[in-house]
Amino acid sequence: MSTTxxxxxxxxxxxxxxxxxxxxxxxxxxNHFRKSSIPLAPPFMVSAPGKVIVYGEHAVVHxxxxxxxxxxxxxxxxxxxxxxxxxxxxxxFPDISLSHTWSIDALPWSTFQHPSKKRNYYDLVTxxxxxxxxxxxPHTDAVSPDYPPHERRIHAHTxxxxxxxxxxxxxxxxxxxxxxxRSAIPPGAGLGSSxxxxxxxxxxxxLQAHALSGPHPDQPAPESATQLERINRWAFVGECxxxxxxxxxxxxxxxxxxxxxxxxxxYARPPSVRMLRRFPSLPLLLVNTMQVRSxxxxxxxxxxxxxxxxxxxxxxxxxxxxxxxxxxxxxxxAEEDGAEGVSEGTIRHLGELMGINHGLLVALGVSHPxxxxxxxxxxxxxxxxxxxxxxxxxxxxxxxxxxxxxxMDHSERETKGSEIDVPLMExxxxxxxxxxxxxxxxxxxxxxxxxxxxxxxxxGDGVGVLYPAVLHNGSEESQEGGExxxxxxxxxxxGRDGVEKLVGVLGPGRGVxxxxxxxxx
Numbered sequence: 001m002s003t004t005x006x007x008x009x010x011x012x013x014x015x016x017x018x019x020x021x022x023x024x025x026x027x028x029x030x031n032h033f034r035k036s037s038i039p040l041a042p043p044f045m046v047s048a049p050g051k052v053i054v055y056g057e058h059a060v061v062h063x064x065x066x067x068x069x070x071x072x073x074x075x076x077x078x079x080x081x082x083x084x085x086x087x088x089x090x091x092x093f094p095d096i097s098l099s100h101t102w103s104i105d106a107l108p109w110s111t112f113q114h115p116s117k118k119r120n121y122y123d124l125v126t127x128x129x130x131x132x133x134x135x136x137x138p139h140t141d142a143v144s145p146d147y148p149p150h151e152r153r154i155h156a157h158t159x160x161x162x163x164x165x166x167x168x169x170x171x172x173x174x175x176x177x178x179x180x181x182r183s184a185i186p187p188g189a190g191l192g193s194s195x196x197x198x199x200x201x202x203x204x205x206x207l208q209a210h211a212l213s214g215p216h217p218d219q220p221a222p223e224s225a226t227q228l229e230r231i232n233r234w235a236f237v238g239e240c241x242x243x244x245x246x247x248x249x250x251x252x253x254x255x256x257x258x259x260x261x262x263x264x265x266x267y268a269r270p271p272s273v274r275m276l277r278r279f280p281s282l283p284l285l286l287v288n289t290m291q292v293r294s295x296x297x298x299x300x301x302x303x304x305x306x307x308x309x310x311x312x313x314x315x316x317x318x319x320x321x322x323x324x325x326x327x328x329x330x331x332x333x334a335e336e337d338g339a340e341g342v343s344e345g346t347i348r349h350l351g352e353l354m355g356i357n358h359g360l361l362v363a364l365g366v367s368h369p370x371x372x373x374x375x376x377x378x379x380x381x382x383x384x385x386x387x388x389x390x391x392x393x394x395x396x397x398x399x400x401x402x403x404x405x406x407x408m409d410h411s412e413r414e415t416k417g418s419e420i421d422v423p424l425m426e427x428x429x430x431x432x433x434x435x436x437x438x439x440x441x442x443x444x445x446x447x448x449x450x451x452x453x454x455x456x457x458x459x460g461d462g463v464g465v466l467y468p469a470v471l472h473n474g475s476e477e478s479q480e481g482g483e484x485x486x487x488x489x490x491x492x493x494x495g496r497d498g499v500e501k502l503v504g505v506l507g508p509g510r511g512v513x514x515x516x517x518x519x520x521x
Contacts, residue, residue, distance in 0.1 A: 041081045041175075042468035043486060044207070047505055047516070048199035049074045049460060050185040051192040051253040052286065052389045052398050055357050056324040058302050058364055060247075060262065062314075064321030067328065068249050069259035069279060071286065072457040073191065075183040076503055077200035078469065078490045079208070086176035091162050092491060093181040093197075098155045100143045102163070104174060108135040112167040119168055121211035125233050126270070128164070128240045136163050161198055161241035165234060169205040179204065180487055184496040184504070186452070189288055190295070190390030195250030198238030203231050203463050215465060215519040224519045231255050231463060247271065257462025257518070261328050276331055277521055279459040280342040282350075283401040285384065288452040289370040291394025298366045298391040305364060316363050323357045344403065351385030351400045358387035366392030374451065381442040400458070457506070464505060464518040471503065472514040482515065 049070040056066025082088075090101040111117060112132060119125055140163065144155040162179070181200065185193040206212050212227050213219070235251040249262040252273055259279035264271035306313040330349050334342070358375070361367060371388050378386045378399050386399040446453050470482035485503055493502045500506075507513040 045466040048463045059317045059320035065263040065324045075196040078180040080178040082176040090178045111135040157242045161238040192250035199235040199254045202234035282458040284458040285399040286454040293394035295391040354387040
């Protein structure tokens with residue numbers, strides 16, 4: 001891995017020097033970090049969730065609705081401002097081995113600031129300016145020169161997204177900063193990892209541009225909605241830098257949280273997006289089969305099936321669209337009821353629809369033997385309802401956990417009539433860890449098959465901010481004002497579990513840790 005040197009030009013005070021890039025696990029030797037001289041602002045953090053497609057895969061490509069929801073696996077961005085005399089901007093992303101520093105003064109400000117190109121933070125941007133992207137190429141070509149072509153391509157796309165947002169939302173007078181990213185979302189698994197990153201970057205840069213006034217508890221809903229849309233639009237532009245022509249659903253769910261129904265009937269027009277802001281928090285088991293898959297290959301399979309058997313294939317796609325519609329109506333009725341909890345009937349209805357959706361996807365030919373093996377294991381354990389999520393052909397599957405099947409008795413479910421408390425449901429994924437009911441054997445079976453499991457929550461919060469970067473963890477440190485999360489601590493922690501333990505939005509009891517705040521509508 002190449003070494004990046006970030007220096008503070010202040011000669012009278014201790015500077016940031018001899019800073020080496022962290023390895024893939026985020027490990028960096030302690031003697032590589034020194035405290036910078038008085039920064040212009042305290043460090044802060046931003047976090048945004050990944051997503052899963054709950055209903056509607058493949059049918060959405062052909063004009064039918066799909067439902068996507070946020071998951072509790074998240075990306076985390078730490079922003080450290082250097083002193084006024086420093087004139088560099090750095091991006092550290094150890095999870096993908098990316099580490100680079102640019103001179104702020106050498107960036108193509110004249111191109112981005114040109115009257116015909118300049119965009120204001122409040123502009124509802126909808127597309128990339130390809131001339132601006134071209135102006136960044138010399139600065140992204142310099143990233144990771146010694147890496148293999150595939151990794152260089154990933155690094156270049158990520159750097160392009162970062163620089164495009166940095167130059168669009170900043171100015172030649174922007175302060176020197178270090179932006180450090182960590183993620184608990186497996187990359188390349190169809191879980192919206194890149195969108196989560198661009199949402200974090202857009203939010204941080206908008207905050208630094210004083211373009212966001214929240215989040216805070218008494219923020220008016222219209223103001224919150226405007227700011228979320230601002231974040232979402234700029235995050236979409238970042239996604240365009242990475243993926244070229246993204247649908248926009250990933251960044252929308254990552255920004256807004258909860259869930260959304262997405263439909264595009266005319267590719268010449270923007271898609272229709274209906275937010276489900278009261279989508280319930282539900283316990284979800286996310287399993288990565290570790291089987292590599294190609295979205296393009298699976299989409300092409302369905303296209304060939306339509307070509308050879310149009311009436312049958314279109315009937316299956318129509319049925320998948322109806323599954324999504326049925327799920328939206330069930331959730332809508334639950335919202336209208338205004339109940340604090342989630343009824344067992346609602347959970348069962350949503351779970352059964354997941355099973356139907358998977359069966360229809362099997363009919364389209366986009367499942368895989370490993371996905372079917374996983375479904376068989378869950379069915380044998382009797383703990384919930386499973387379907388593939390995303391393109392299929394491998395990749396990930398989701399299981400909505402059934403409180404009855406997981407062995408929770410009446411008292412454990414803390415029922416109010418037939419409703420299950422939402423806070424208890426948020427603890428649902430811990431049932432796997434604690435070996436409740438049929439989950440004990442399922443845990444062993446998943447390990448034996450070589451599957452990677454994640455206990456998550458479906459339908460959680462969207463983008464959040466920790467300002468300043470101080471967490472109240474219930475530890476001795478928190479009794480003295482909280483645990484400060486500095487750059488060294490953030491980059492040095494190992495692995496996804498280490499990141500979640502250090503700065504995760506959800507704490508030990510699965511509730512939101514004190515300090516994190518979210519825009520809500």
